[in-house]
Amino acid sequence: MTRQTRRTVVALCFLLPNFLGFLTFTVGPVVFSLAASFTNWNLMKTVPLRCVWFDNYVKLITEPEFWLYFINTAYLMLGMPIAIAGSLFLAVLISQRLRGMVVYRTLFYLPSFTAGVALLILWKALYNPTFGPINLLLEWVFDGVGLVQLEPPDWLASTKNVLALAVERVEIVSRQFGLGARDALIIMGIWTAIGGGNMLLYLAGISNIPRDLYEAAEIDGAGHWAKFRHVTWPQLAPTTFFIVIMSFIGGLQGGFEQARVMTQGGPAGTTTTLAYYIYTKAFEEFQIGYASSVAWILFTLIFAVTLVNWRFGSRYVSY
Amino acid sequence: MKYVFLGSFAVLAALSVVAGLWHPRQTDDRIELVWCTDDNPVRRGQIALFNELYPRYRLRIDPQNSGMQKVIVQSLAGVGPDLFDCYTGSQLVAYVRSGIAMDCTEALAERGIDIDAVWPCLKPLFVYEGRAYGHPDNANAYDIWYNKVLFDEAGEPYPSGDWTWDEFIEVAQRLTVRDERGRPVQFGFIGYWDYNAALAQWGADYYTPEGTRCVLDSPEAVAAIQFMQDLIYRYEVMPTPTEEMAMSSAGGWGTGVLGLFGAEKGAMALGGRWWLCLLRDEDYAHMRLGAVPLPHGPSRRQFGGGRATLVNATGQHIEGALTFMEYLHSKEWSQLVNRQADALGPVMKYHYGEYEDAFLHNPEHPEEDCNAEWRTALEDSVPLQVSSYVNGQTVERIMLVQLDLVKANLKPAAEAMRDAAEKINKAIVETLRIDPVLRDEYERAVAAGARPAWDDEEGAP
Numbered sequence: 001m002t003r004q005t006r007r008t009v010v011a012l013c014f015l016l017p018n019f020l021g022f023l024t025f026t027v028g029p030v031v032f033s034l035a036a037s038f039t040n041w042n043l044m045k046t047v048p049l050r051c052v053w054f055d056n057y058v059k060l061i062t063e064p065e066f067w068l069y070f071i072n073t074a075y076l077m078l079g080m081p082i083a084i085a086g087s088l089f090l091a092v093l094i095s096q097r098l099r100g101m102v103v104y105r106t107l108f109y110l111p112s113f114t115a116g117v118a119l120l121i122l123w124k125a126l127y128n129p130t131f132g133p134i135n136l137l138l139e140w141v142f143d144g145v146g147l148v149q150l151e152p153p154d155w156l157a158s159t160k161n162v163l164a165l166a167v168e169r170v171e172i173v174s175r176q177f178g179l180g181a182r183d184a185l186i187i188m189g190i191w192t193a194i195g196g197g198n199m200l201l202y203l204a205g206i207s208n209i210p211r212d213l214y215e216a217a218e219i220d221g222a223g224h225w226a227k228f229r230h231v232t233w234p235q236l237a238p239t240t241f242f243i244v245i246m247s248f249i250g251g252l253q254g255g256f257e258q259a260r261v262m263t264q265g266g267p268a269g270t271t272t273t274l275a276y277y278i279y280t281k282a283f284e285e286f287q288i289g290y291a292s293s294v295a296w297i298l299f300t301l302i303f304a305v306t307l308v309n310w311r312f313g314s315r316y317v318s319y
Numbered sequence: 320m321k322y323v324f325l326g327s328f329a330v331l332a333a334l335s336v337v338a339g340l341w342h343p344r345q346t347d348d349r350i351e352l353v354w355c356t357d358d359n360p361v362r363r364g365q366i367a368l369f370n371e372l373y374p375r376y377r378l379r380i381d382p383q384n385s386g387m388q389k390v391i392v393q394s395l396a397g398v399g400p401d402l403f404d405c406y407t408g409s410q411l412v413a414y415v416r417s418g419i420a421m422d423c424t425e426a427l428a429e430r431g432i433d434i435d436a437v438w439p440c441l442k443p444l445f446v447y448e449g450r451a452y453g454h455p456d457n458a459n460a461y462d463i464w465y466n467k468v469l470f471d472e473a474g475e476p477y478p479s480g481d482w483t484w485d486e487f488i489e490v491a492q493r494l495t496v497r498d499e500r501g502r503p504v505q506f507g508f509i510g511y512w513d514y515n516a517a518l519a520q521w522g523a524d525y526y527t528p529e530g531t532r533c534v535l536d537s538p539e540a541v542a543a544i545q546f547m548q549d550l551i552y553r554y555e556v557m558p559t560p561t562e563e564m565a566m567s568s569a570g571g572w573g574t575g576v577l578g579l580f581g582a583e584k585g586a587m588a589l590g591g592r593w594w595l596c597l598l599r600d601e602d603y604a605h606m607r608l609g610a611v612p613l614p615h616g617p618s619r620r621q622f623g624g625g626r627a628t629l630v631n632a633t634g635q636h637i638e639g640a641l642t643f644m645e646y647l648h649s650k651e652w653s654q655l656v657n658r659q660a661d662a663l664g665p666v667m668k669y670h671y672g673e674y675e676d677a678f679l680h681n682p683e684h685p686e687e688d689c690n691a692e693w694r695t696a697l698e699d700s701v702p703l704q705v706s707s708y709v710n711g712q713t714v715e716r717i718m719l720v721q722l723d724l725v726k727a728n729l730k731p732a733a734e735a736m737r738d739a740a741e742k743i744n745k746a747i748v749e750t751l752r753i754d755p756v757l758r759d760e761y762e763r764a765v766a767a768g769a770r771p772a773w774d775d776e777e778g779a780p
Contacts, residue, residue: 040753047756130561167729266723268721268727269720285710285713286391
């Protein structure tokens with residue numbers, strides 16, 4: 001055995017445990033779920049397992065429920081631009097060299113290392129329509145500006161939404177306009193995301209921007225805004241690009257914990273996302289084949305969105 | 320470095336093999352039975368009594384894995400419990416059809432267990448197509464709970480129980496209290512959103528007798544659901560979803576009625592005797608409780624239910640699991656359940672005759688003077704209808720969406736029930752499309768005159 005071959009064997013041995021784990025716990029289930037999506041598997045012994053080819057896919061595409069839950073998923077992603085902009089804003093703020101900045105950084109990052117379920121329960125209490133601090137504050141503001149007739153939102157108990165989407169059909173209905181459960185989840189999502197991983201990525205990006213670029217801009221007479229617009233923002237383009245892609249992926253996969261802990265997918269299914277739908281179909285209704293096909297459609301969507309992002313978004317990354 | 324790696328790998332591999340082969344030695348010779356059930360505090364006493372009566376066994380509960388999906392998946396993987404709970408007829412159908420529930424009809428008979436001795440409304444929880452798969456643990460039917468303290472504060476006489484819904488609404492309206500802003504402080508009534516109670520009282524059925532078609536769009540079902548909506552929006556004696564959420568201590572959509580009643584947010588509530596498992600707690604010592612039968616609806620019947628424990632066909636200790644069935648059928652079990660107030664014992668005879676006094680009067684809780692009411696409620700109960708042709712969880716999901724809309728006053732009851740029936744019938748057709756065994760059964764039933772789930776050939780599977 002040559003030295004090179006021995007080195008290769010040793011390297012493969014190092015990689016083997018991880019590779020085996022990857023094959024067993026990632027590739028295996030992925031391939032299995034793809035195969036399952038072409039079957040009628042529903043855990044019932046009275047139903048002989050057979051290949052149904054694309055039946056599950058045809059069924060889900062023609063089923064209104066799937067599209068409603070897809071819209072719910074997309075709707076919950078509406079907060080994404082605000083969350084990203086907020087993260088950038090915070091990162092710029094806390095990148096300043098000021099006393100006590102470590103404390104601020106820790107505070108802003110707090111939602112990311114606090115137990116998710118605890119946060120969800122806390123928000124549930126915050127959204128209490130009568131005694132929750134949010135509505136008490138809104139009532140106080142409304143009273144203060146003389147708008148006593150205005151009622152604060154019902155939050156998690158309401159099917160209303162800012163796009164006035166109907167509950168059971170894909171259409172706009174004016175009486176559905178307002179703030180409801182979906183908006184409550186968006187606001188909570190923004191709060192969680194602003195000070196999280198995105199902020200850290202931006203912070204790392206900002207610390208990597210060469211100081212001489214700022215110095216050159218200052219010599220040219222640039223103010224704070226001009227320096228941000230012409231130095232910081234273009235230099236952060238790769239970070240923004242990465243964050244946008246990851247946020248899209250996370251958004252399309254999201255909504256499960258919120259639905260499970262806060263709303264059970266309600267009211268009237270308005271907070272049921274595709275991820276939660278997969279869970280209910282697979283583990284409550286035992287339609288494993290059908291649920292697998294929803295999962296693969298979700299994967300295809302994520303893949304397509306990422307490709308589009310890559311194709312068009314990378315134009316704005318100049319280096 | 321490579322030797323360190325190889326050495327570590329070898330050690331880890333060896334440890335994995337040892338872990339796979341090694342079984343911890345039991346602390347005694349007793350056989351351990353695993354029962355997937357909830358972690359209700361009363362289980363301690365129930366386990367202790369079993370272990371005392373059957374010293375060969377040591378019973379242990381596994382509450383973390385009591386969800387239906389976990390039981391099925393674990394059992395199919397060969398690591399399921401010996402015993403698991405079943406709460407509805409549709410769950411039983413799923414357990415039987417997935418091959419998890421064991422047919423123990425003959426084994427029960429050999430042990431002298433008469434499955435007809437239990438409350439009739441419990442049959443669908445453990446008997447499917449004439450075969451028994453376990454035994455019920457308890458039996459539950461609804462009464463109206465009322466809080467005597469709140470009645471006294473309002474100067475309202477306690478209800479006698481012989482009343483109509485009109486009379487009930489008048490009382491509930493007098494007991495509904497709002498603050499100066501019109502926000503609810505206390506409701507006259509909470510909890511009627513258990514739609515099965517309304518459907519039963521209005522004489523509505525879920526399905527045709529053969530289970531071949533959902534008939535929730537019937538005038539009776541529409542009237543029942545409309546009445547529930549009226550309790551909120553017309554009579555204003557029951558909370559809207561928003562008010563219910565606002566009154567709950569934890570906050571949030573879907574909060575339990577028992578918690579609201581315990582927090583004195585409602586003067587009356589629809590509930591079962593098992594509420595006492597919580598309400599006997601010192602935290603609720605300030606409450607004085609009474610229970611009376613439901614007001615008379617168009618029909619006197621109500622849907623009764625409870626919980627059954629089934630024997631796992633893939634379990635390790637079938638003999639032990641069958642012994643547990645004997646325990647559930649015993650006098651000791653029924654009397655323990657009655658003392659603990661975990662609803663009522665499953666076997667009817669232990670509530671009458673020589674056993675009646677022990678059932679009616681619990682010396683530890685002499686204030687509980689309405690046990691006869693719970694028995695009467697069970698006597699009036701019929702089993703909740705189940706169709707083999709549709710997944711019960713699917714039905715529940717469809718109903719919850721429609722009822723959310725009715726509850727929020729976004730949809731009239733008639734429209735909601737029409738849509739619910741249409742979706743459930745579509746789900747029946749879908750089941751028939753994939754399940755040849757059920758389809759054969761279904762076709763035979765339809766040929767014999769049962770009404771199919773579709774109205775024209777286009778909708779047929």
